[in-house]
Amino acid sequence: MSDKFLLTCDPGMEDIVEMEIREKIRNAKTYRFFNFQGKILVETDRVSDLFNLHSIHHIVKMKKEFYLKEASLDEIRKIIKDVEIEEMESAKSFRVTSQRYGNHTFTSIDMQKVAGEVIQNKYKKEVSLKEFDLNIRFDLIGNFGFIGIQMTKQPMYKRFKKVFHHSAAIKSTLAYGMIRLAEVKENQTFLDPMCGSGTIILEAASLYKDRIKIFASDLFPDIVEKARENARENGLEKFIDFKVADATRLEENFSNIDRIVVNPPYGVKVGKKKDLKAFYWKFLESSNKAMNQEGRMVLITLRADMFRIIVNRSKLFKIVHERVVESGGIFPHIFVMEKL
Ligand SMILES: C[S@@+](CC[C@H](N)C(=O)[O-])C[C@H]1O[C@@H](n2cnc3c(N)ncnc32)[C@H](O)[C@@H]1O
Structure with a gap:
């Protein structure tokens, strides 16, 4: 029944x-x-x-x-x-x-x-x-x-054990949704180039294991190390290749990437608006170089208007989908983009 x-x-x-x-x-x-x-x-x-x-x-x-x-x-x-x-x-x-x-x-x-x-x-x-x-x-x-x-005592988005929490981490449920919007296919290469504590790659690894090639990187070596520890804690380390890399110079470390799913800094806690604009711009340019022609990127940001203008001006990606979500009392937008 x-x-x-x-x-x-x-x-x-x-x-x-x-x-x-x-x-x-x-x-x-x-x-x-x-x-x-x-x-x-x-x-x-x-x-x-x-x-x-x-x-x-x-x-x-x-x-x-x-x-x-x-x-x-x-x-x-x-x-x-x-x-x-x-x-x-x-x-x-x-x-x-x-x-x-x-x-x-x-x-x-x-x-x-x-x-x-x-x-x-x-x-x-x-x-x-x-x-x-x-x-x-x-x-x-x-x-x-x-x-x-x-029936649930803990919210189900707390499904990963984390020895390190990032204050700007998204929920695993949002990471799951973003990965679904990325339309990942078997054997593809997948990258989170600003991985923080690793929510997105933990989710990707728990879903796909070794059926895709997963890369994770961040600018700071200690953060990469902590993301690796989080993956180890959940038995997922073997499915993820960790690197220290600048997200504005991804092409130095990555090539032929099929999917990028990313939660970049919103600039709320650090950085001026002007710097953030330049950062997003450089990130798009370098992602474009690191991705192959079928590349699809899913990105979440609170700076939706600024980001939309940058994408459209860049002529590197086209926005194929945009939605607003609620996350901890704020309303970031998720952008799905394809390479032009
Ligand atoms: C919003 S946090 C990501 C949080 C992550 N999704 C999580 O679940 O913990 C943004 C991350 O971008 C990283 N970052 C900032 N500037 C960067 C750059 N130029 N290259 C690579 N990573 C960068 C920060 O170190 C931070 O870990």
Whole structure:
């Protein structure tokens, strides 16, 4: 029998989640929200397959969906009272986590509190914010509400052990999406020329192993060493060739590269706008030299307007796709480019 699950993902990457589900979970039905990002509903009887997805953050098993008429806390109280959560019988403790989108007269903390009180009165179990057996999710999107059990304790983008974290690292789920947009084919050469802690190449290596040739480089030897340690920690070092290289002079180290997937500095923390412009420009010129004629690059940046102008002026690449994603409260753009 199929159950319904609410999956959370990077806002702007819902199509990637649907694509991955189509490929990996037979007969699963997905539903996207109209005009709302970061969540997808899926119906499937193959629950364990959900845990193999690379594009999602959390899995919530749905208990009840409902539509609020007045959108008041009293109405919420009445609805939650009638929700049967069988899993509560065997749990010692629980917590409620809520997210709220839209205009309401209450906050998500109020929602958590009300739901927590009602569930505690009904099942007589302890509330514990840290050591809980069950994490009950109660979300509202406008007047549309969901109650379910969050099956993932850690977000699934934390799938790699990292001895070194880069403060500007992207989530593994975004790295996965970017790699999918790169349309990697067997035996191709793949490069992240500003690898930082290595999120993109760890993701590529876990997906393709030795079916593609993966290179990773960064300007700083200590960063390259740390990325290598991260790869070693995850048993992926053997699939990645690490190099110290300047991303504005890639042709000195690389040639015939098919795919570049990269998260360059946004210049938020360091550097002036003028320097960043020159840096992006030089990076495009050198990537163009290091890539072969079928070359395709996927790049994420917060400096979308500046980058788009540089690409168009450079006449080295054409933008074949651009999208905005949400990542930790900021809205970078992902550009997919092909060599001209
Ligand atoms: C936004 S971070 C990348 C984070 C990475 N995606 C991760 O998951 O940790 C940008 C990286 O570009 C590197 N970098 C900056 N200038 C560079 C250059 N000229 N050549 C190569 N790498 C450079 C930095 O050292 C930094 O590691």
